[in-house]
Amino acid sequence: MASRIDFAFPLPLGLHARPASALCDIAVSLGSRITLTNHRTCRQASARSALALVATLTRHGDACTLLVAGEDEVAACERLQHFIDDEWARCDDQVPAAPAAREGVRSLPRALASSRARILEGTPVSAGIARAVAFVLEPWLDALPLAELQQGSVAEETDKLDRAMRRVDTDNGERQRHAVHETERAILAAHRSILEDEEWRGRIEAEIRSGRGAVQAVVAAAEHFAGILRESGSTYLQERALDLREIAAQIVGELAGGTRATPAMTLDAAAICIAPSLGPTQLISLDRQHLKGIALSQGGATSHTAILARAFGIPCVVGVAGVERLVPGGREVIVDGERGLVIAEPTPAVLAFYEAETRKLEAMRARARAFGAEPGLTADGRRLEVAANVGSLDEVRLAFEHGAEGIGLFRTELLFMGRDAPPSEVEQLEVYAETARLAAGRPVIIRTLDIGGDKPIPYLGLPPEANPFLGFRAVRMYAAHPGIIEAQVRAILRASAVGPLKIMLPMVCCLEEVRAFRALVTRLQAELASEGVAHDPAIEVGIMVEIPSVAFVVDQLAHEVDFFSIGSNDLAQYFLAVDRDNPAVAHLYSPFHPAFLRLLEKIVTDAHRHQKWVGICGELGGNVLAAPLLVSLGLDELSLASPNVATMKAAIRGCEMADCRELLAAAGQASNAADVEALLRAFAEARKDRSLSAADIVHLGSGSHTRDEAIKELVDLLHLAGRVDDPDAVEAALWRREETTSTGVGFGVAIPHCRSPHVGIDSIAVLTFATGIDWASLDGEPVEMAILIALREEAGGDAHLRMIAALSRRLMDDEFRNALLAARDASEIVARLLQTGDEGGR
Amino acid sequence: MYIVAVTSCPTGVAHTYMAAERLERAARKLGHTIKVETQGAMGIENALTGEDIARAQVAVFAAGVPVRNPERFTGLRIVEIPVAEAIKNAEGVLAGLGG
Numbered sequence: 001m002a003s004r005i006d007f008a009f010p011l012p013l014g015l016h017a018r019p020a021s022a023l024c025d026i027a028v029s030l031g032s033r034i035t036l037t038n039h040r041t042c043r044q045a046s047a048r049s050a051l052a053l054v055a056t057l058t059r060h061g062d063a064c065t066l067l068v069a070g071e072d073e074v075a076a077c078e079r080l081q082h083f084i085d086d087e088w089a090r091c092d093d094q095v096p097a098a099p100a101a102r103e104g105v106r107s108l109p110r111a112l113a114s115s116r117a118r119i120l121e122g123t124p125v126s127a128g129i130a131r132a133v134a135f136v137l138e139p140w141l142d143a144l145p146l147a148e149l150q151q152g153s154v155a156e157e158t159d160k161l162d163r164a165m166r167r168v169d170t171d172n173g174e175r176q177r178h179a180v181h182e183t184e185r186a187i188l189a190a191h192r193s194i195l196e197d198e199e200w201r202g203r204i205e206a207e208i209r210s211g212r213g214a215v216q217a218v219v220a221a222a223e224h225f226a227g228i229l230r231e232s233g234s235t236y237l238q239e240r241a242l243d244l245r246e247i248a249a250q251i252v253g254e255l256a257g258g259t260r261a262t263p264a265m266t267l268d269a270a271a272i273c274i275a276p277s278l279g280p281t282q283l284i285s286l287d288r289q290h291l292k293g294i295a296l297s298q299g300g301a302t303s304h305t306a307i308l309a310r311a312f313g314i315p316c317v318v319g320v321a322g323v324e325r326l327v328p329g330g331r332e333v334i335v336d337g338e339r340g341l342v343i344a345e346p347t348p349a350v351l352a353f354y355e356a357e358t359r360k361l362e363a364m365r366a367r368a369r370a371f372g373a374e375p376g377l378t379a380d381g382r383r384l385e386v387a388a389n390v391g392s393l394d395e396v397r398l399a400f401e402h403g404a405e406g407i408g409l410f411r412t413e414l415l416f417m418g419r420d421a422p423p424s425e426v427e428q429l430e431v432y433a434e435t436a437r438l439a440a441g442r443p444v445i446i447r448t449l450d451i452g453g454d455k456p457i458p459y460l461g462l463p464p465e466a467n468p469f470l471g472f473r474a475v476r477m478y479a480a481h482p483g484i485i486e487a488q489v490r491a492i493l494r495a496s497a498v499g500p501l502k503i504m505l506p507m508v509c510c511l512e513e514v515r516a517f518r519a520l521v522t523r524l525q526a527e528l529a530s531e532g533v534a535h536d537p538a539i540e541v542g543i544m545v546e547i548p549s550v551a552f553v554v555d556q557l558a559h560e561v562d563f564f565s566i567g568s569n570d571l572a573q574y575f576l577a578v579d580r581d582n583p584a585v586a587h588l589y590s591p592f593h594p595a596f597l598r599l600l601e602k603i604v605t606d607a608h609r610h611q612k613w614v615g616i617c618g619e620l621g622g623n624v625l626a627a628p629l630l631v632s633l634g635l636d637e638l639s640l641a642s643p644n645v646a647t648m649k650a651a652i653r654g655c656e657m658a659d660c661r662e663l664l665a666a667a668g669q670a671s672n673a674a675d676v677e678a679l680l681r682a683f684a685e686a687r688k689d690r691s692l693s694a695a696d697i698v699h700l701g702s703g704s705h706t707r708d709e710a711i712k713e714l715v716d717l718l719h720l721a722g723r724v725d726d727p728d729a730v731e732a733a734l735w736r737r738e739e740t741t742s743t744g745v746g747f748g749v750a751i752p753h754c755r756s757p758h759v760g761i762d763s764i765a766v767l768t769f770a771t772g773i774d775w776a777s778l779d780g781e782p783v784e785m786a787i788l789i790a791l792r793e794e795a796g797g798d799a800h801l802r803m804i805a806a807l808s809r810r811l812m813d814d815e816f817r818n819a820l821l822a823a824r825d826a827s828e829i830v831a832r833l834l835q836t837g838d839e840g841g842r
Numbered sequence: 843m844y845i846v847a848v849t850s851c852p853t854g855v856a857h858t859y860m861a862a863e864r865l866e867r868a869a870r871k872l873g874h875t876i877k878v879e880t881q882g883a884m885g886i887e888n889a890l891t892g893e894d895i896a897r898a899q900v901a902v903f904a905a906g907v908p909v910r911n912p913e914r915f916t917g918l919r920i921v922e923i924p925v926a927e928a929i930k931n932a933e934g935v936l937a938g939l940g941g
Contacts, residue, residue: 737852737853740852740906741906741924741925741926743856745857745860745926745929745930746929746930751856753853753855753856754853755853755855778926778929778930779930789855789856791855798884801855801882801883801884802884804855804856805855805856805858805859805880805882805884806859808855808856808857808858808859808860808863809859809860809862809863811860812860812863812864812867812929
């Protein structure tokens with residue numbers, strides 16, 4: 001007597017490795033037999049095999065059935081139903097982002113379009129530019145001796161297989177231990193779980209029983225599953241076929257004689273790897289010191305190889321048809337991970353172009369780093385600390401690279417998930433201590449376990465609830481799991497000896513909870529003291545403000561806590577009674593709701609009245625549009641996703657308190673969230689009216705020799721200054737104008753100009769040249785000064801057009817031109833350019 | 843001599859005004875009177891009226907795109923030149939108008 005659950009598959013990316021493993025984990029913990037049937041593809045799979053599940057080729061919306069048969073089938077069904085309804089969807093939260101695909105027709109920069117070098121196009125999957133000698137690699141599986149060695153009996157072949165698979169697993173385990181990046185570790189873990197997969201194993205053994213030798217059996221099994229994945233019509237699943245072939249290659253390599261059989265992978269000098277495909281383990285095995293770039297004919301943005309290339313910071317382009325045939329090994333090649341180009345046999349012009357590009361990218365990175373190193377400040381000098389939200393050590397490193405001033409929120413849940421038992425005190429101590437070391441004195445806030453029935457943590461045994469978000473979670477469950485919370489707090493206390501740490505309590509709704517926790521901390525501090533273990537005796541303890549009740553007793557709580565951090569996502573959901581994941585009501589969720597803004601104002605005001613600081617760690621804190629609100633609310637700290645730290649600092653720099661307060665007052669009086677958003681957009685638009693020119697887009701004594709170089713240099717100046725978003729498109733627009741009639745108007749001056757949607761800020765850039773440049777000018781004379789005028793597409797900006805018209809007229813005046821040419825520095829040029837109406841007296 | 847002129851270039855941002863400036867300076871130098879209408883990105887400025895046109899002996903179009911409202915000039919001698927020419931050689935152009 002079996003039970004069934006019918007459902008439509010909920011995940012947008014289909015049933016790929018991660019959700020398959022999640023279902024697998026649950027299936028394995030239940031006693032019943034569980035089978036998944038997909039009614040569209042007519043494929044079935046045991047839920048205990050991640051591979052079989054993936055091989056059902058289940059896509060978003062497919063009608064599926066889970067058949068459950070066994071003694072515990074009723075409880076199992078409940079568990080599975082809950083999983084499908086509430087947990088499965090969260091699997092894809094961590095899918096790594098590939099660089100956004102370039103929209104529209106890509107314009108090749110002029111220097112490349114006009115060169116004779118062989119330029120191949122592909123998809124960029126990892127940014128950066130590499131120039132080195134090409135090293136052509138054969139795909140691993142193809143390079144191995146597949147001809148059978150001595151074939152023995154079924155028992156002998158099965159035995160050989162066993163030993164080979166165990167050796168491969170041990171090797172991968174070694175690599176996992178030495179992995180520096182969590183991404184590396186995760187991918188190796190995924191490979192190891194395929195090795196253990198019962199379908200995979202079962203298929204190979206079936207092949208051996210049908211008469212094949214171990215090597216052929218492995219290859220046949222790999223082809224069988226790879227074939228299914230390739231037919232899937234999903235790029236994501238097709239890329240998983242690459243993982244399978246690599247695991248097969250590893251097993252076959254062992255069968256064929258161990259590491260002696262692996263093809264030469266040593267690089268002894270700077271090299272760019274060229275291959276039809278490259279598996280993640282192969283990539284990990286290549287000497288990273290010498291590996292400068294990768295170009296493949298297959299693969300896509302979500303393949304594990306691409307993900308690793310991004311994690312390692314190695315420029316990579318894929319989908320370059322025939323790359324292994326068209327790029328000669330041993331000769332120089334360029335991989336452009338920004339535009340998705342591979343250039344074989346680059347000409348001097350191409351090399352010069354990429355030297356300029358590399359210099360520009362370096363300058364941009366240096367600028368971002370420098371800005372990243374600066375503190376968060378408003379235009380009128382008010383401090384607003386900009387910190388980062390993290391969930392793992394990798395993210396901690398990333399946060400400080402991006403210029404975070406501290407860790408405003410360390411989500412500890414990830415340490416507890418995906419395991420059979422909770423992390424020990426020592427395990428956690430390592431993580432928190434390393435975080436404190438990386439922080440080097442900057443503040444770090446660690447949030448204690450914030451978990452409930454919605455996340456699959458089997459060892460907690462949390463019963464499924466009808467309403468997990470209003471239920472037994474976070475601080476409410478600590479009393480029921482004293483061992484777990486004590487281990488965590490002890491670990492944090494011990495780590496606080498390494499560097500300043502703070503503890504933050506989630507989901508507090510009343511004073512008793514805080515008091516109980518404080519008492520716990522005090523007791524554990526005494527324990528550690530008596531054990532003679534170092535720790536911070538004055539460690540600060542704060543709370544998340546996510547339950548609305550807290551907002552009205554800040555005065556009482558302020559006596560018991562050291563700080564407050566607003567969890568704006570959950571606070572808004574509880575406050576407005578809206579589940580933002582529910583499409584029927586999601587439109588009602590908005591942190592810009594005037595009532596919510598008034599709530600935030602109250603929290604900050606009350607906390608400050610009691611001399612406690614207030615931060616924000618929800619999404620609102622990372623919303624650049626909301627910057628003026630965040631400033632005017634008086635928040636002391638913002639904690640957001642690392643990649644947005646620099647942008648947020650920049651946004652705050654543009655804010656002056658007086659203007660922001662006006663905005664907040666208007667927002668509080670607005671009648672709905674949409675109106676508030678409109679106010680914010682208008683505020684941002686007004687700030688876009690930045691100065692037409694500035695010293696950073698003026699370069700005196702440029703070494704550019706030709707018109708091509710000069711135009712590229714001018715556009716690069718704008719790009720570096722953040723005034724254009726697509727330099728290639730702007731360069732193309734300039735050349736379209738240039739080809740109609742030369743903009744060399746004579747008198748040694750050229751005025752290249754264009755209007756383009758890729759110009760973000762109306763700009764005037766200037767170059768003066770050490771030696772005059774041939775610009776095919778009207779009077780045939782060389783150009784000593786090039787003035788670039790780049791305008792936005794949108795109308796309205798007449799003020800700028802007027803200034804430019806006046807500037808054009810003044811350029812016809814000898815005295816004015818000579819004064820420009822004689823200017824001593826960039827600021828003088830800018831001042832003269834922007835002088836308004838000086839026609840009198842000429 | 844009283845001259846009317848219209849300058850206009852494709853982007854309408856710079857050359858339009860440079861040509862106007864050069865024509866005005868050249869006219870001053872040669873002792874003529876000139877009124878230049880610019881047709882640029884900001885629209886029509888310093889528009890030529892019926893009176894201006896009636897007074898004029900000749901019209902100069904220094905344009906890279908068709909001049910707007912050309913019917914105003916019926917009956918008047920029109921000299922058309924590229925915008926670049928007006929910038930490069932305004933004096934030569936005006937001197938060559940005769941009269």
